[in-house]
Amino acid sequence: MILEGKFVKESTMYIRSLLVALSLFVSPSWAQKAKGHWDTMRTTSETIEVRAGERKMIKTNAFPEGTTEIVYRITLMDDNQKLASSLVSVLKAIPDPTGISQGTAGAVFLASTVSGNDKATFAVFLDEKAAKTYLTTGKPTQACYTQPNPINKEARLLSATHGCMKDAPEALWFVFQSDNWLMKQKIVLEVVPWIDAQAATGWNPDRKAAFLKLAVKRPIAFYLSQKETFSVALLQQVMEQMNFETYHQLRPEERELFLEKSEKAVLKELGLEAKYAQKIHDQALRLFLKGKTKEGIEQFESAIQSGMQDPLLYAGLSYCYLRTKQMTKAATLMEQVSALSSTDLRLQLALAHVYLFTDRVSEAKALYKKYVMQNLPDGTPWKVKALLDIREFERSGLPNQDLPKIKRLLE
Template sequence: MKKNAYLWFAVILVTPLFAQTKKSGYWDTMRTTTETIELRAGEKKIIKTNALPEGTTELVYRITLLDDNQKLSGSLVSVLKAIPDPTGISQGAAGAVFLASTISGDDKATFAIFSSESEANSYLTTGKTTTACYVQNTPVNKEARLLASDHLCVKNPQSALWFGFQSDNWLMKQKIVLEVVPWVDSQASTGWTDIARKEIVELGKKRGVYALLAKKEAYLVALTKNVMGVTTYPNYKKISEIERNQLVETAEKAALKETGESNLRSQFIAKRAMADFQKGKTELGMGALQAEINAGATDAVLFASLIHCYLQTRQFAKAEICLKDALKFNPDDLQLKLEEAHVYLFTDKVGEAKIVYKKYIDQNLPTGKSWKAQVLADLQLFEKSGLPNGNFKKIRHIVD
């Protein structure tokens, strides 16, 4: 059989939109497919590509049929290394790219591409290509093509592709070389599809702090961005529930900081912790408050709640230490001023306590409750807790 040597150029057209857009991604030359098979006259065979990496949005394949003793003069990977992104091989006549330079023979074959193994196996049995995502019915000895993101073979996420070949020779066997190189989109490779992102959005709506927020939409956007920024979706699904909760909690803190509503998260945690504490779950409630403070939270509501717990459990020394730490961050917060008065009351500084109780008598706390009403309510609570009440009557007289 007579052999020919020639150069073959492939120019692939794409829409003007993609022609003008620089894409962020890379040719995954580590997970390419390069397979050679032999076909007898009229025979059909299947080549399965290597697993397509997460985020494959486009791919280039090259098919070359060779007669005996012929070799490829340059691999497809070596050609693509000079091309930064798919638009480089998709810019029409103005950006023509030298995709294939090989020695080929006169042998020809037809082929089809399938998205599933069952469809490919059916082709082997029946020869039908009705389920194929791409069909080349005209016998060829070469073909190189870019399959873009809107192509049926790439449009839906695939684990691999199956190329089915049928020899067009009547007598002689032939060699077929298949090369496939995927283009991995940087964003798509993270696995954060629209469906995956919606999963985080729905999770964000279930967070306890969500109901308190004024900037709900901004919070959801920031939460999703922060989760996506630290892990891929496949990894997010693999990690344990405890690790996932920690990840989301960290992302939530960052999101609320961005939206300027970090204090609302602290309010929610403090309210939940105090509810646990009052139900008798003292370690759980106090532990939640201490954990937030140890993690760097400085909101007054957390400190005030913890001080209140220390007082009710007669840990007056700890309450005093916690107060000193709290006032470093929030020296003028009225909730802390109230706890300061309480601490003085139980640490033999009654005179100083009276001054503080009287000083803010005409003001309201950040919660909206009046100073007077809160003092009286706290004294009643302290009495129920069995705390020393020898000076309670004097304090009531001051604020009444």
């Protein structure tokens, strides 16, 4: 149990470190300016009548995905009064919540210019049960915000850190209590949500953490030493392309195709394509040389079929085909990649080998001779690698009477 607890703790810390990395990965300019909009279509605008001494409840409309802050305005009206302008129209002049000053100045700016003489107190709750308890008892012990002083108008911004908004509620419950002794009163409640552009994607911290936990276990991560960097970049790539709801609704096969495409984009973005191809090549060739020829070849084929076009993979697969006497497959493969790179020496060497074992000896000799004084991309001399391959072909029992001549040419 102690070991299990330690593992869970370390896993949690690991995911947190990835989330920190993600926060650094995002451009700093994003954090400096709020990006989003006032949702003027999904507002709450309710008018109720409250009898003297009565308490009455209003539930706001459900907040849209991405709501991080709200502005509310409460106005008590006399019978013949009407609002001069709606809260929505006032907010059109304010591009984002940072334009609303806190405290009294903000309240004066947002509050209605028209209000009556009646007054009321109110409290705000996070759930209906707590609101109904207040309706019965009059004790706002579970409220996230209270206004115990009777008011005839009030306007306020509830920010993302406010007790009513910090846990991203789906709605809020406002409960009003009339301060009148005899007469009923009319109360108007207006609520406008602020939709944060990033939060609207649905990728909250818990969902990001869950994705990162799976990302580091994906097959591609097995071959990468920079698993954390890759996982964070993959999450960023996915978030930029679709919101969480869309991603979540993908069928398993659709999601896999989408992730594979995103992984390729991340490999290219991070400059890891060549390293990844090298890892795949080394793993596949290791399997092949250990006698697991089928598994090794299948791993090469799978990588190429997935869209990877690194010359190293084609050269490796061609070598395996020749070693297992699959000359036609090797020749077909080289035909497919002829346009891939006419200058890559790994492909040119693979092509020379194919020519040698498909009755095109003169063309093979020309290639062997042409590059005999050059080096492969990893620094290995062409002739050293060519001789090593030819000796392996001999050990594999590949029939070719020209092998001794080619060796002399290279030596």
